[in-house]
Amino acid sequence: MRIAIIGAGAAGLAALRHSLQEQHSCEVFEQTGSIGGTWNYTDEIGTDHFGLPVHSSMYQGLRTNLPKELMQFEDFPFRSPERSYVGQSDVLRYIKDYAEQFRLMSYIKFFTTVVRVSPLEHGRWSLDVKDLKLGSIETKTFDAVFVCVGNYKTPFLPAFKGVETFRGATIHSHSFRKTAPFADKRVLIVGSGPSGLDIARLINTVAKKVILSHRSPWNPLNVLPEEILKKPEIREFKEHSVVFNDGTEEDIDNVVFCTGYLYSFPFLSDECKIQVEDKWVKYLYKQIININHPTMAFIGIPYQIFPFVIFGIQVRFFLAYLSGKFTASKNDMMGDLTIYMNQRRDRGIPDSKAHMLSLDQGDYMDDLAATANIQKVPHVFIKMYKYVHSDGKGKMDLSYRIVDENEFEILKNSKIDNYLRV
Ligand code: FAD
Secondary structure, three states: OOEEEEEEOHHHHHHHHHHHHHHEEEEEEOOOOOOHHOOOOOOOOOOOOOOOOOOOOOOOOOEEEOOHHHHOEOOOOOOOOOOOOOOHHHHHHHHHHHHHOOOOEEEEEEEEEEEEEEOOOHHHHHEEEEEOOOOOEEEEEEEEEEEOOOOOOOOOOOOOHHHHHHHOOOHHHOOOOOOHHHOOOEEEEOOOOOOHHHHHHHOOOOOOEEEEEOOOOHHHHOOOOOOOOEOOOEEEOOOOEEOOOOOEEEEOOEEEOOOOOOOOOOOOOOOHEEEHHHHHOEEEOOEEOOOOOEEEOOOOOOOOOOOOHHHHHHHHHHHHHOOOOOOOOOOHHHHHHHHHHHHHHOOOHHHHHHHHHHHHHHHHHHHHHHHHOOOOOOHHHHHHHHHHOOOOOOOHEEEEEOOOOOOOOEEHHHOOOOEEEE
């Protein structure tokens, strides 16, 4: 088959590696000049050299929120550095090593953005591909499409009362790059997701005062330095201050909104029949296959996951479907989705969290393997995830090592002679 892969981040590279292994003919379109997507740091914010929205949300000093052992592709160990919680350049190096190991680079067309995707007859696809350097657009046809464009590029900014009257500087975490502009400032961080916690930790090293506004008391807050003031949700902004839901008011110079991202696929034509409603990408089979046009797959839609492992099995699942190793009719797929959503509704999970997996990701991956009759992901990954996920306090000081497909070791302070096998 002729397969198009949109995006050369970790998801696109996993799609390429497995598609090549199954002897498909592949072309990858990447709008920037490098592989690794999110893991490329750039000083740029707003629009890039070609007038496109800057893709990466990477900032200086990022520390991964998962141990590297959970960030590796299934079949390519992440060995160095020895410590588990690594930095941006370590992850980028690992992704580049993966591309080199599986000889992926020659299939990637850089500075090439996909501007439109439309279905053709018989499950085929038409892609309008723009060469950013020449400005020319070429139309190409394919038998199948992988959409691997990442989900941390379109900021979500909730409406806050009075925010337009606030005189200080505000940014979304998408545009946060370094701590220097926050030196000696009183900074409000809004949101306690991984970015909110990590950016609060970083800004705290230079700011006069850091205040974190968050929705619920959440264990990982314990990992933040005590001097960071924790506040409930925002009631309203004033010119130079913010009032919180507990009635307290704080003077603020800068705000960083770590309020998350929206799914967006501006290049998909209406005929693709993909809609995003309240953070739910409709309608996908097993969060991967476009139910209305099943020769299109989305890799990496679920969140609160260990991404690279999930990318691998999602890709293998779609390739098994394409090659007819299993079949599912449109009715089967819609039926499966309805059962999935109803089960989650019964558990009180709102539709807006349709793609949040967290502790469900072990069952999710086992279901993919069973449905497509493909190799399972070793249970050691979910076992380790559960361990590092529960009561995050202190876990980021530890290092880990995967022993076999069921066991991992905790290496205290990275000293191999002082371990606890789990
Ligand atoms: P991306 O890496 O975003 O790659 C998508 C690629 O598609 C980009 O290269 C982009 O240029 C390209 N593209 C987009 N649109 C087009 C188009 N129309 N045409 C051509 N090319 C296009 N995960 C972890 O496991 N641990 C962490 O600690 C962690 N920290 C994170 C910190 C931040 C700040 C962010 C934003 C994310 C973090 N993540 C982390 C999640 C991270 O997104 C995943 O690890 C993973 O890198 C996502 O890979 P991806 O390929 O899906 O997307």
